[in-house]
Amino acid sequence: MADEATPEVLKPIRVEWIAAAFGLLNGIMMVYVPYEFGTSIFRLIYPYIRLLGLAFMLGSATLLAALLYPTWRSWVGGLGRLVFIGALLLYWWGATILSGGITGAVIYPLMIGVMVLESLPRWRHRGLFAEFLAVTALAFGGFILVDPTLLGPSLWEPYREVARPLGVLFLGVGALLALALVRRSRTWARRAVGLMILIFGQLALVTGWRATWTGLALYSVITLGCGLLLYARRVETSTVGWRLFRGVALASVLPILAVGGMASAVAQRAIERELRDKARQAVAAEVAWLEQTATMARFLVLSQSRDPLLRAVLRGGDRQALRARLDLLRLDPSPFEASWVLDGQGQSLLNATEGGVPGDFSHRDYFRHGQDEGQVYLSRPFLSARQRPLVAFSAPVPLEEGRHDIMVAGMSLSRLSRAPTRASRDYHVEIFDRRDGMLLRESERGRMLTRAPILALVEATTLSDPEGFIETSDPDGGRLLVAHAQVPDTPWTVVVTAPLSQAFAPVTRLSALVVLIALGAGAIALWLSRWVGRDVTRRLQALRDGIAALGSLSLEQRVPAQGDDELAEVTLGFNEMAARIEHTQKELREAISSRDQFLSMASHELRTPLTPLKATIELMQRQALLPQGVSAEKQRSTLERLRRQVDRLTRLIGDMLDVSRMQSGRFALRPEPMDLGALAQEVVDRIAHARSERTAPISLELPEAPLRGTWDEQRLDQLLTNLVENAVRYSPPDTPIQVRLVPEADGVLLEVEDQGIGVPAEGLAHLFEPFFRAQNASEHHAGGLGLGLAICQEIVERHGGRIQARSEGPGKGTRFSVFLPRDTPPAPV
Incomplete structure (x- = not known):
């Protein structure tokens, strides 16, 4: 088998997926049809069955959300895991251990153990479902061979004749899968899992036939998991299509199931009240008739005597x-x-x-x-x-x-017994003598002088009250509502029973319809998400290829813009950007050519005054060596030539400095009188309107009086826009952003405060450096190169103001404070 070994024997499926699916199905059944859990094995948990189902649903839904969104905080998955395990432990003890079934007694603790193991750092990124299957099969086989009755009440009867062969089959398949995993044989592992599909699949069919709904959910999910081990493809979870798929999966199915569960619970409560009222009326009618009959009989006998x-x-x-x-x-x-x-x-x-x-x-x-x-x-x-x-x-x-x-x-x-009953035909009526439990009348079978059948289901002391309601189970496990009352002045008790499954049949049909609608809507939504995801992915891939082409020398490739949505606008913007880059590169090439030409001209111009300057100095040196000296007039003429060349050189250097100042003077201010409050209102409205679908609410606090001063309106617009968009970028959508303008004696204080990701203490000192980004901002994946705050600082300082940032730490928000004097100081020369 060594030649068949591969690095990945089977798909790494986490048991948490299987557990979450089982918990969701089990919780749906407990919430939607709780009366189906009325058999004797559920007697301890039945009073709390709907709460237990709700815990299963909440825990499983939270666990699924954490599995679909692994980047969420770890406490989300921990909370879902804790709620699910707590519900499963209660169910395991109340409905499995005390009922004597070994299959559930083994598989549920094993599931919990593997889930805990998968939550540890060492096993967090590895699925243990294959190992879980091997251990489960080995445990099932061993216990069934030791005592076949340990299959439990729901499986022992149908498997009575083949229990031991079933145990041998479990042992063999479990050993085969375990050996294949150890030897890393892909072929034999797949064969073992294929056999497990057959074994657990027929267990699901048998439990469904026996109306054991929890077993049906468990073995169906395990069978599905085995199929995923064989045929599932690895999902690329970093694509837009997958993110759209998981979002639709949660948003389309879970809300419908939650609303349906609440509607089902309300409907069940209403039917229970109606059922009790009808049962009370039926009992009262029977009691009144019997009381009238007994009263007449007494009167006749007493009057005759x-x-x-x-x-x-x-x-x-x-x-x-x-x-x-x-x-x-x-x-x-x-x-x-x-x-x-x-x-x-x-x-x-x-x-x-x-x-x-x-x-x-x-x-x-x-x-x-x-x-x-x-x-x-x-x-x-x-x-x-x-x-x-x-x-x-x-x-x-x-x-x-x-x-x-x-x-x-x-x-x-x-x-x-032949007299017509006063109760509905849907009800079963019994009249018995409390002294010995002998049956006087039974509405369906017409039996008499036998022990009352109800006494085989309910203790006689339970029926000793003058009247009341109880719930019990019939011999087949069906849940019954029992209404009882004593006939006054007689030793007779009237009992009216109604099967809850029959009374709740409309709710069952409604629940099934809701589940089918949820599954249908989910399937349609998932199919649409896949279709939309493929379209978005194809267009993004084209955009990615276009971006990759930016690194080549040729920028003529354009991305085809399809549709009229935001992605098409991004594509058009990218094409425009590529055209601008191409144009910019052309201008850059021309600028480089101009620069080379300028450098050549500058070198020539600088050399021009230096050459006569050097010649003049050499002339003065030779003249100084003449014995007769040089006349004063010639010396003045020579120095005048020197002065002219020096002035010319100074002018050239000054012209070059002016050119450099012009090239670096992009933040040159043009201060004019303006209203800062009106500008702030315009910026906030623009950002709120542009980002209305995904931004946090932005509130603007302005004084009543206008905030007038002398500033560069264009640069302050850039400042406000950078600060507010920075707050939006690093804030969750449901947290507010506050923008305040406060007049002060010698200026205006501008504050932008958010409740976003905050800034670590070590990052505050470097926040305004170009290209700097805090660690949590990099993890936030909000985009940007870290130039915005550096530009803001340049704008504020050129206005003669100051800017600073405060944050109490990650996750506690950030506040930027800007002070601007009302009059901008003149730009330095």
Whole structure:
């Protein structure tokens, strides 16, 4: 394999990308459909599921922003990482460790560990996703082989028959990838990752089929990451296209998801309130109907037990008359199906007992508890001798001193079950006896005399309050809203349950629609950004080629200007600049030629007086050697020639100095009376208008009276423009810039103050030197060559003023103070 080794085995993908994508998807589901997390494994975190989802979304979004903008301050990524890891730890402990699933128990701590490792300086620029995959596969395989049930409740059932082969497959693929990474074999590493795409892909399908949404998000993102390891191309992050792409990615998707999440939460709250109201109304209707039925039954039994005619019949033993009296209890609209009389020992009379079967019924609770005079006892539900489900109302019939019989009327539970429910068809209604939990009525299945199904989901003590609401989960993991109330003066409890998934189906559809819209809008925006980015990149590359051509001798190449936007204007400006440079170079060549000509002429002119001057001096030397000397007249003539040549030489030198002064006199002032406040207003308005799309707000403070003085208006315009644009260049867009003009006794004080990047203390002393730039200004990438402040200083000093800068340090802004006397001193000669 050594011949296959390459410096880069697989694409260096950071686990933070995978973690951020998983956290964003998981947070979206927790915020949008929190009721889907109502199963037993989420029982500890379900009350806080929406807050946990919000933490996942915020942490993941911040982490993605830090990954897309690596030049941002490090605390941004640190904050996103901290929030995401905190949410993941809570989820790991509450929904993974306590549920017994080893897959999540392994992968989440491993993800956190690798994220922390990638944040260290040594590993900051290296992606560890391939290593993460290898360790995950090895851990999965080892634990599954030791105990296949450690797959967890969502994966154990579908993988029961193939759990151990799955563990062997994980171990083999993990070992293959680890060995390929160690041996740096690109071919075998790619094969191992391709197998992992199949393994994690089918895990995603199974968890989706089992409605395990967190597992679906996790394994889908891992599968996508494996695909990126194989097929992703390295992205050049320094291009304009990439910067446009990442900006659109954040600005198009995240706001839609955030707004959709808030709308979904509001809609869910509204539906919860509506669901509770409807459930309360359903329970109240059922309770009112049952209370009315029980009240009527009590009244009938009590009135019959107190009827003197019935007492007379029982005393006389007239069985025919007794049967006729008992039949009265079963006439409509009576709720009773059967009626009978027991004597004081619980023996049936007239063979008209529970369905006409004689016998001893002293063991029935309606006999044992139905002997209180003036009271009607409601029995537990039971099967009659004819296997009919009944509840009995019983009351004593006093006959004589110390003797009484028991009047009993049986209410048919079958008839009660056939009665139409007062609740919506979307609700499930149960009525049970609190004393033994026996079911009296169930709206859907029609079951009776079994233990109430709700008691398998909720503790009986939870339903002991007179009324209330609770949430629970059904055996399939669906979330239920349970409304319950007790029927007054009875041992009965009415329970109405409603599945939240059914009630929240409109919100689920709305949430899915919002997510699809967000993803669709994001995809369209990203495609448009790529299209715009390619157009901008192509035009910038043409501009770059044109700039490169400036270094050649030929400047005839021009950049084609496309469109009518700012970039086209820059291109036109570049072409104009290239034309001016070409023209300037032509003028420079002509100036060099003129300079050479001037130097030749100057040399000739300087040589012209020097030649006779030298000859005259030599003549005077020879004359001085003559024995007879030289006449005074000839000496005066010789000295006069010397003086004329010296004057001529002085004039030539003076002319050259004048030419040099003219060439270096570009800052010569033309002071005139003017209003400095009006000029400041004009400059601020011009800059604010020219940079309105990206500049910080600029405020101008002027005195009420005009600030008149004698200054060079053009040079002060240049001064103000340099200072204000310098503040704009080094200030964030949302921080203000203040420009103040304060009149003083002998001049005017001009201050320009910003809240920008500031100036280090060591840079203040050199700030006005040509070509000097502070270190943080160089890192700011704001452009410029460092000549602006040097020009400002030249202008101020020529006006007889002074300029200085103050800053408390980097990030704390800068203030420039300029003092100008009202009258400009005359320019030095």
